Amino acid sequence: MNNQSVIDKTDEQEKKGLSFKFDLQAYTLIIALVLIALLFGIMTGGEFLSSRNLSNLSAQMAVISVISIGMTFIIVAGHIDLSVGSLVGLTGGIAAILQVWHGWSTFAVIVAAVAIGALFGVWQGWWVAYRAVPAFIVTLGGMLIFRGILIGLSKGQTIAPLNDSFKYIGNSYLPHVIGYGLAFLSVALLIFGTIRNRANRDSMGLMIQSWVIDYGKVSVYSLFILLATYMLNRYYGIPTPILIVVFLAIIFVFISNKTSFGRYIYAIGGNAEAAALSGINIKRNTLWVFIIMGGLAGLAGVLLTSRLNAATVNAGNMYELDAIAACVIGGTSLMGGRGKIIGTLIGALIMASIDNGMSMMNVETFWQYIVKGLILILAVWIDIANKK
The missing domain is CATH 1.10.3470 (ABC transporter involved in vitamin B12 uptake, BtuC)
Known part of the structure; x- marks a missing residue:
């Protein structure tokens, strides 16, 4: 029984390790993009x-x-x-x-x-x-x-x-009001989609990620959407x-x-x-x-x-x-x-x-x-x- 518990715990740790590795690979591109933006931002004043x-x-x-x-x-x-x-x-x-x-x-x-x-x-x-x-x-x-x-x-x-x-x-560019409206709609859909996905996985007995990870992702995506919309609206708006x-x-x-x-x-x-x-x-x-x-x-x-x-x-x-x-x-x-x-x-x-x-x-x-x-x-x- 103790051996089985150890095996189960090891499997769970391995799954967590694989999940972390996958997330690290998935966000490598975003990290690279941020670094490129910061580098060119500094070099162009x-x-x-x-x-x-x-x-x-x-x-x-x-x-x-x-x-x-x-x-x-x-x-x-x-x-x-x-x-x-x-x-x-x-x-x-x-x-x-x-x-x-x-x-x-x-x-x-x-x-x-x-x-x-x-x-x-x-x-x-x-x-x-x-x-x-x-x-x-x-x-x-x-x-x-x-x-x-x-x-x-x-x-x-x-x-x-x-x-x-x-x-x-x-x-052409979207009017600022429509741009912000689409941004807030996107954030709302992200939140709704995450809630629904977690509920569906729970109803089917599938593994559910920690709510910190899921809603942490939603928060990051939402912040990016709103920040990008704000920056584009400071010029003419979101390009068509x-x-x-x-x-x-x-x-x-x-x-x-x-x-x-x-x-x-x-x-x-x-x-x-x-x-x-x-x-x-x-x-x-x-x-x-x-x-x-x-x-x-x-x-x-x-x-x-x-x-x-x-x-x-x-x-x-x-x-x-x-x-x-x-x-x-x-x-x-x-x-x-x-x-x-x-x-x-x-x-x-x-x-x-x-x-x-x-x-x-x-x-x-x-x-x-x-x-x-x-x-x-x-x-x-x-x-x-x-x-x-």
Whole structure:
């Protein structure tokens, strides 16, 4: 009896240790982000943490965040997409051409850009899923094809200006009252969700974390939401592109965690052979992953063109590497089968912060490329080391 008590106590201590280790890993990204913000804040005399710069940073990271969400699904499924930067440029360019040269309405232009991106996703997904061509090769070819189509359609010209309604998408802000209202609503939903989750776990006899941990998390998240809202409202308000990113994040977190499609993607990336033996249609689900990526690239193209109020042949250049880096930094494994949308968004924010901070310090462009490349290599190395 005493031995059993010792075993039970040891198991409980091990579970607590594992839980602490998991929490430490989960919050490493947030700690890194805080340190980066403090470092650049000190080196720029506090300008990096000003409301004006935080607002600009939020708008800048929106495009990368949108394509990073799709890239997370691609990588979790065990593939890669090197064409998203060119596809962002192409869809954004098509949107500008349709509106500036052909007079299409803003709504029609947005629908067309997203639909065209999804169609190109069908094309690439078909090669990968049904013709077994490696995604690396298909999307590498797509990167060149999409950039070439953009140059041909635009005749190498910068296409501008766009309608005011189109510019509004990437350059508008929420009124302060609505911003605070959404912030308090988010806090209320966090509290309600935590209470309900604890009650459900208790009713099913599952282990419940200490209330200090659960409500401590809610307090930290709530403080961050309210502080971010306050800082953004000190400038013009919450940028509309960030609301779009949050809305997409909620949708795709739900898809990845609460739907059979989301679980299939993780199963395929973790062990494709086992997934096939369990009856999962690998080809169809792989095709859908590329369709989602294409549609999100189309939306990102709209956001980028709207923010710049112009479409250029270089739009979206190298964005695929920023998206991949955001995913890997956020904990998505290049081996497949592991990754979270929230981690990816934090990774995107880290990449955008590094870009923004170095630009404010007038660091030369070549150093920015070197630093970002080193960060990507380091993140992949950490992923491989954790896997081993």
